Amino acid sequence: MSFFKQWGQFMMAGARAHAKWELDVSRTITGDKKRLAILGLLIIPIIIGGVAFADPIVDNLPDVLGGKKAYSPAFYSLGIFLASILIGLGAGLITGCIGAGGGFIIAPALMSAGIKGILAVGTDLFHIFAKAIMGSVIHRKLGNVSVSLALIFLIGAIGGATTGGVINRTLYEINPVLSDAFITTIYVLMLGLLGAYALQDFLKARKSGDSGSAHGGGEGAELGNLPQKLQGMNIPPMVTFDQNLVPGGRRISAIFLVASGFLVGFAAAIMGVGGGFLTFPIFVYVLGVSSMTTVGTDIFQIVFTAGYAAVSQYAIYGFIFYTLAMGMLLGSLLGIQIGAMVTKVVPGITIRGFYAMAVLAGFVNRIFALPGKLGEMEMISISKGTAATLDSIGVWAFFVVIAMFGIWVIGTFVAHIKNLRGVEV
Incomplete structure (x- = not known):
């Protein structure tokens, strides 16, 4: 099995596990009147403030979201809030419909809409943290949480989140463009690998006539005997887990747990995705933890990792735009519910194709933005006109694909609303 296929399966398994967490959280929030009331109380002041103090909305989207050319969350308009709802809606539709x-x-x-990279990362982290707190399902999964695994894992996660946050802030202080270029490069690599694998998976499924569930099955379940090797290394201190599944439980060195936590925390702080997409594949396919224990422990760690990274590495330095975060939370809750219901009436193969397109659109968006940033830092020679043209192509390609997907999902939902009425997500 090639490295590319292994890495693709690894990331796809994580994307699907994180999507399942998002859906659980969304159902918990939307199914509870008290939680919905709290969400309403948080959003009402934003709407009132927007009506009372909103600046005129300009025609250019980057100016709408990134106006005043500042990273501070002090600038606000109703347009910012509405645009953030649309972004959250798009992400929610992908998560709910595709299951990744x-x-x-x-x-x-x-970033395409004019927000500086460090603010985009901090805001995304805070949005995930707010969603995790409001929709916490920890009490339902506590029986599956290995406290010893979670606590040792969090030691590494806190260290990784601190390191990632310091790197992002240091690069921003040196040069904001350098910070954007760094974050953009990380996303180019991640989205490029995931998109290529998703496209290959779609083409393979279409060729073989596999039109089954878009959510897939046991992707990444055959990644070798690495867990057995790691569990066979007796490097103290050792941590015992899965005692309820295996007589005497399984054991692994705390060193591997701390290292895994560091990687997850680092990714969370650098990319703003909470790190949840890495926890599941690392626990199951690298450390050899059972899926049952992994799910509960992952829910536990997301709250603390995302919360620590968001507050200690970004919020206290002014790198969180709370209006954007609340808008994305609202949009994603709606999008996830609609997307999940659409899966009941759409062939899985179609959804797989859309996912590949969406991820590759993100890849094109970021890789076309990179030359301009490298040119601003004088690392490559490129005219401003050429850089602007490439950036515009990337922005249009990205938003057109996401908009087409969103229109298709919502249109499908409306067309089948009679059939979907009363269907449990």
Whole structure:
């Protein structure tokens, strides 16, 4: 099995696990009147403030979202709030309909709309943290949480989140363009690999006539015997887990847990995706933790990792735009519900194709934005006109694909609303 296929399966498994968490959280929030009331109380002041103090909405989308050329969340207009709802809606539709993380498109979408990379990362993290707190399902999964695994994992996660946050802020202080270029490069690599694998998976499924569930099955379940090797290394201190599944439980060195936590925390702070998309495949396919224990422990760690990274690495330095975060939360809750219901009436193969298109659109968006940023830092020679043209192509390609997908999903939902009425997501 090639490295590309292994890495693709690894990331796809994580994207699907994170999407399942998003759907659980969404159902918990929308199915509870008290939680909906709290959400309403948080959003009402934003709407009132927008009506009372909103600046005129300009025609250019980057100016709408990134106006005043500042990273501070002090600037606000009703247009900002509405645009953030649309971004959250798009991400939610992808997550709910495809069953794989749509959160990957949030930071690229914000950056394309004129938001500085560090603010996009901080805001996305805070949005995930707010969603995790409001829709916490920890009490339902506590029986599946390995406290020893979680606590040792969080030691590494806090260290990784701190390191990632310091790197992002240091690069921003050196040069804001350097910060944007760094975050853009990370997304180019991640979206490029995931998009290529998703496209290959779609083409393979279409060729073989497999039109089954878009959510897939046990992607990545055959990644070798790495877990057995790691669990066989007796490097103290050792941590025991899965005692309820295996007589005497399984054991693994705390060193591997701390290292895994560091990687997840680092990715969360650098990319703003919460790190949840890495936890599931690392626990199951690298450390050899059972899926049952992994799900509960992942829910537990997302709250603390995303919360720590959002507050300690970004919020206290002014790198969170709360209006955007609340708008994305509102939009994603709606999008996830609609998307999940549409899967009941759409062939899985169609949805797989749309997912590949969406991820590759994010890849094109970021890779076309990179030359201009490298040119601003004088790392490559490129005219401003050429850089602007490439950036515009990337922005249009991205938003057209996401808009087409959104229109298709919502149109499908409306067309089948009679059939979907009363269907449990």
